[in-house]
Amino acid sequence: MTAERHVLILGGTTEGRRLAAELAAVPGVRVTSSLAGRVAQPRLPVGRVRIGGFGGPEGLADWLRQEQVGALIDATHPFAGRISFNAARAAADVHVPLLALRRPGWVPGAGDHxxxxxxxxxxxxxxxxxxxxxxxxxxxxxxxxxxxxxxxxxxxxxxxxxxxxxxxxxxxxxxxxxxxxxxxxxxxxxxxxxxxxxxxxxxxxxxxxxxxxxxxxxxxxxxRRPPVPEGVRVASGVGEAVGWVRGLLG
Structure with a gap:
């Protein structure tokens, strides 16, 4: 096992950027954020960034192996459904711990139609x-x-x-x-x-x-949102995701 744990964040969201910044300050963690490249001028997170697709779940699995990724966090947009399923399959194939970071959905209130x-x-x-x-x-x-x-x-x-x-x-x-x-x-x-x-x-x-x-x-x-892949642990906040990574280090 390497001295540090390489964490890949599938990002492009506000939560993904916040998570990258917080994990970059955690000793023993090396962070890479991956952006899909659908926005011409994306807001870039702290740390190493890669832009573009992986070539399906097989390509993502190969990247996880080559880069010795020790944890995968799916912090993509709730409607980026395909990458979430690709991440679940790739993580299972390579036996990499996976967490999905999903902000809570909106709830209608009084007066909403x-x-x-x-x-x-x-x-x-x-x-x-x-x-x-x-x-x-x-x-x-x-x-x-x-x-x-x-x-x-x-x-x-x-x-x-x-x-x-x-x-x-x-x-x-x-x-x-x-x-x-x-x-x-x-x-x-x-x-x-x-x-x-x-x-x-x-x-x-x-x-x-x-x-x-x-x-x-x-x-x-x-x-409505598409479903998250079955069996994937879900975190509703950046703090919870940071705690999950710290738990892996421990």
Missing amino acids: WHPVASLAEAAEVLPALGRRVFLTTGRMGLGAFAHLSGLWFLVRSVDAPEPPAPPRMEVLLDRGPFTVEGERELLRRYAVDVLVTKDSGAAATSAKLTAAREAGIPVVVV
Whole structure:
């Protein structure tokens, strides 16, 4: 066994960056963060960073062996489902301890008008009955699910510009959170939005839109999260994940 434990963080999230910073200060830990590369100018975490895919679970397993990884933490976005299953398979093949770091999901409160759906396609099905001017905050991927809705107008917010297929009537707003309630109120008012579509990312940085929608009485279509692979231990906070790594060292 080496003198230090190499920890690979599958990151790209706020939690992933915080975790990298905290683990970098733990004696006996060497951290590498892996980013998928879907954002042109990502916010980089502390320490070593690699960008790009691994080539499926087999490629990830090979990387774990070659780099002598002693712990794998899946701190990807809750909707990055494929990499989570690849991580579970690769960790099992190489016998590397695996932890999934998942922020808690959003919970509706008094005054919310939420319509939970299982996918973007299902979100597109329910939209025409809910409104005509849509604030779409599900990112630049998957806009093709709404491309056939020619009777609706979309305000699409994403970090990078989306690519076709996309709704024919749309305006793109390039922006990155965190967002404020005041700013979200102004967007809803300025664009006369009457329905919001979001994924249940659970991030505090993007939850202000839910408050603004509640205040305006606007319905919200919420895409539910995909499942975490069975048998994978889940941590809900960075502190818990750091404690898990310290436990491995002990």
